[in-house]
Amino acid sequence: MSMNNLLVELFVEELPPKALKKLGEAFSTVLLDQLKAQGLASADSVVTPYASPRRLGAHVTQVLTQAPDEELLQKLVPVSVGLKDGQATDALRKRLAKEGRGHLADMWPNAKDGPDELFIQNDGKVDAFYLRGLAKGTSLSNGVQVALDEAIQKLPIPKVMSYQLETDCELPGWSSVNFVRPAHGLVALHGSAVVSVQALGLRAGNSTRGHRFEAKKDVVVLKDADSYAATLREDGAVIASFAERRAEIVRQLAAAAAKVGGGVRPIEDEALLDEVTALVERPNVLVCEFEKEFLAVPQECLILTMKANQKYFPLLDAAGKLTNKFLVVSNISPADASAVIGGNERVVRPRLADAKFFFDQDRKKTLESRVEGLGKVVYHNKLGTQGERMERVRAIAKAIAQQLGDAKLVAAADTAARLAKTDLLTDMVGEFPELQGIMGGYYARHDGLGEEIAQAIEDHYKPRFAGDDLPRNTVGLVVALADKLETLVGMFGIGNLPTGDKDPFALRRHALGVIRMLVEKELPLDLREVLSIASNACFATLKNSADVSFLKNIANAVELEDLIYKTCGEFMMERLGGSLREQGFTSQEVEAVLSLEPSRLADVPKRLTAVRAFVALPEAAALAAANKRIGNILKKAEGTVEAKVDAQLLKEPAEQALHGALHSVQPLADKLYANGEYAASLRELAVLKAPVDAFFDGVMVNAEDAALRANRLGLLKSLHEAMNRVADLSRLAA
Template sequence: MTTQNLLVELFVEELPPKALQKLGNAFANVLFDQLKVRGLTAADSVVTFFASPRRLAAHVTNVLERAADKDVLVKLMPVAVAIKDGKPTDALRKKLANEGRAHLADLWPNAVDGPDSLVVQSDGKADAVYLRGIAIGGTLQVGLEFALNEAIAKLPIPKVMSYQLETDCELPGWTSVNFVRPAHGLVALHGSTVVAVKALGLTAGNSTQGHRFEAVVSPVVLQDADSYAATLRKDGAVIASFAERKAEIARQLAAAAAKVGNGARPIEDEALLDEVTALVERPNVVICQFEEQFLGVPQECLILTMKANQKYFPLLDAAGKLTNKFLVVSNISPEDTIFVTGGNERVVRPRLADAKFFFDQDRKKTLASRVEGLGKVVYHNKLGTQGERVERVRAIAKAIASQLGDAQLVQDADLAAQLAKTDLVTDMVGEFPELQGIMGGYYALNDGLGETVANAIEDHYKPRFAGDALPRNTAGVVVALADKLETLVGMFGIGNLPTGDRDPFALRRHALGVIRMLVEKDLPLDLNALLAGAVPAFGDKITDASAQLADFIYDRLAGSLREQGYSAQEVDAVLALRPQRLALVEKQLAAVRAFAALPESPALAAANKRVGNILKKAEVEGPVDAHVNPELLQEKAEQDLFAALQRFVPEANAQFDAGDYTASLQTLAVLRAPVDAFFDDVMVNAEQLDVRMNRLGLLKMLHNAMNRVADLSRLAV
């Protein structure tokens, strides 16, 4: 059966830019999947999505005009129900009538009529009557209409709007339609043939609209499915492909920056590039500039206002410093761009003036003078104000700093913790919340507090996201740790935990931030002590949920380690011991991986699991001491195991204490032979109590020695 390529386009009013790429992908993929389910695509069919501000489209290769017929086998009912005394029952006749095959009952037992027949075969439990026939393949028109409506219904629409269409009936009226934006046109071409499908009150044709102002013709008539993109570009002045439009914008941005010279480059922001791609159909990049006086404002403020409010691309110099030039991606291409340039320069000027005004006003008050104002800002109804929160962070920071450094570190960390949140009550952060921390750093320098404190204030939110940099100095690490611990301990202490995909206080991100700082900064801090040490700062506002919080942190650590390529077994073996120094976990994992590669590993892991089970049962009656009386060792195998432990465990312990975990485990690998012999020749549960307890003590000694780096039983298959 011959195939042709298919093109479907939905022409609408301007779509939400931040969702456009997702909408385009979803529209094309659901449409393709539904066509595939209905047998209308070939094995090598490929779908390509198009998305511009005013259209969603999909191009599918090798689409059938009608799906192939296929054999079907429908189970009707068990034979015991269908046939009685050799004749069809009323139940079978009724079922066949529902299937449109009532006459087959009269032909029993030779119920064959052309391609239709009744057959008896087992369903795996008992014999049943089946209807065998041929399902006629559906037409493209029917299948496409269903697929199109499914694609529309399953779009990940951020917010649905309702609009009304005039009805086609004789009595005038209106019908309501729910969609992301009002739809005005529908195209469906199978090769060059229009497929007359309907959706959203529209009937498909072969014409669409081009650029609002620069289309060569209107409407744009499409000759066939394959000429869609080329025709829209030529006659409609529209680049329909999201990917091509994005690449063209990136090319023009680079060319415009090169034209400016002096190593200028547009700021890198993938999200901004995607959003601008979703705002224009025919991109044209122009160079604009603003007055140099605004460069006295922190560049983060200027960059943010240009990006967030105007969708401009600020230009940085070779050193990464903001210049007074910026790039605008226009949706029109006039011969003279002076009006485009002038208009955008006029629009950005008051934005920058506002930023300068906020910056100048904020600097009139010191950060220290703003501390009192935090007492009027509610943080959480169960945890009090931001002022109370600051005092908790200070207490936690002092405790951490005293473990990591001298009095100067304690002083710097305390001052930074006291002032870290004060920029929340500044005009600049009130206007641009994204600048919290950053502006605090600038204002600290303005107050003469020095780089150490300023950097700590700026960095205390770090890491803000996966891959973000960590705080630059130790004071910053201390305050960042204290800030995240305050959030985690406080929220867990009031039972405000993340559930499913809901995590309004970003507790997962905070936990990963704590992990990263402890690991990457190699901090000599024990996790349990760190969590428990933060609890007293809350007084009676919370209950102590340190154990639950520790589990949460270990879960995040386990996920992070698996993402780094460690196996679930390796991670489970190390984290089963709940290591307190998280900075050492990767060394432990490396040791476990090296141990697992040894030929002795499987036998020792299995033996370790067996030992653990024996001790667990024995300790139900009381604790087992890792103590051995050599005089009670009766069998040669237990004597040999004790001798091996006496010889090799001190060496392994010394290597462990020196941090050489790999060597420690490899030293213990020699225990395989005496361990195997012990289990072959010795009965642990001897009748004599002193002999039994002595053997359990020997196993406890072995268990303690083998499981200092990791729980090796977790490696057993």
């Protein structure tokens, strides 16, 4: 069996740019996995993906021409079915014939022919016929065909299109094809040999096509699999590798910015970089500019229109301010690029003019004058209009502000909450929904509302994504909390819960946003309390949603509060647990803390730090195990066990010693706990290891005397409560 490297390429019309990277990765990964599964590729085989606007390809090393034969051991039929009067039955003969070994039936009971053998073996229940032999390894062409079919089938295609095949490339039986884009060529090379495979109505060959305008040759003939990338670059003017093309764009962007000078830099945007990489086959970065008068428009507007509509890279100065120059990644490299530069400058100018027009028009009306219009915008058919939603957010914001500050904070939060959504009615946000909040901040400053209100309006959507900044001031925090809590409670109230990977209302992101604000800003707010505030604000709206069946049984706001805390609160704690594990805390540590359902989330990081410090103590393992044992004893106890101890009933020295030790250490441990010094509190309790061990060695808890038994259970209950205030230490037991 010979071994060589394999190259497979599908040549197609322009692929969806936002999906290209995933398409290329999926095509190459599935191809390699299938080759390995069939024994044609080994664990040492390496795949190199290729993906350009008009091709998907993969280069796989160390691919065999024939997969090794494999030992076959297959159960056929029970002996009672396969044998009659000492002779093979028709049922056994058919099964053997299916495996291409029908002659073994005639040889029974001496059914052995080379590596093939028919024998009887008990399968654990009955005696059955088994076939042992060698399964012929798949050939290269068959194996590549299977792998190619599977790779095409499993492509994460955003949308399939149907098209007619060209007459000269049709295979018998093919007339139309369903694929992401029309395919026009197929390459399959094992070394320099063409592999006989077909796909999408195409037969494999050794030629492809290069750049539409700059290829040296119309048809690029490939010498062998290993020369694919180099030949395509030289003769076809195409950088086939997505990663190499992306790196070249990054290099050229940096070089062009350096040439402009003044410390400018291209804006960082990974998604834009991936999309532009998917739009060009051989990148050529050019410097363009627009009139400086457009810089009077908020830079977020100009940046967004250049990135979203034109796929340009705006240039920022050293202070992060937009300049009037931008970079274009062209797909052609003419000797004189002035026409390309001029064309792009002409194209962007109307876009910037539109942004300026929207900005000027929007400032003719105040945000306050737009409040009434929110009542005409539907938010959700079961939750009313944006105006009704705004009133709910206002109520939540005022209640939270009352807990965090004075009347001034309450008034500021109320103003910001009332105006936060008004920019949804502006022309700029209507054109660019991504600017909601940001434009509200600009218009608030223009209306003379002050920086605090402007920042709060701008920030109330934060954090918009993982790792995003939190609101900059307390007013913004209050409104952001209110906005997200209203969304969570409203959507949970009408049953719009996330399912699987579907979360159309971004409830997971909203939950993490609330958690981050409560924890990172160390806000003195209880989770149950803020959910209760939101439930009260939403109660009337939800009760009016008559078509939500499970709400019909909710009689009052208290019942709704319990329902919301049970569903939404649990959902948020799950998000918190996942976030903490991502931060490096172990599942045991997280469960130990969160199992107590701490209402004040700002305390959770300190509790986790304390648990981690406790685990490092030499007494930790024994105390955790004892704690688990105590918990099990208390669960099995009859009736309710109270944490009360009658010192007169302490008969055994070990129980007297444990009671004394607990009585001695608990006051300081409780004081430290009350002061939030959780690690120190647990450290004080560590001295209980010796008396706890002695207690279990020398004391029978379930004594026959009921009074003694109750007293000892009360001592264990007292110990259990003292040890499990910071975390449930039993969760740390091995």
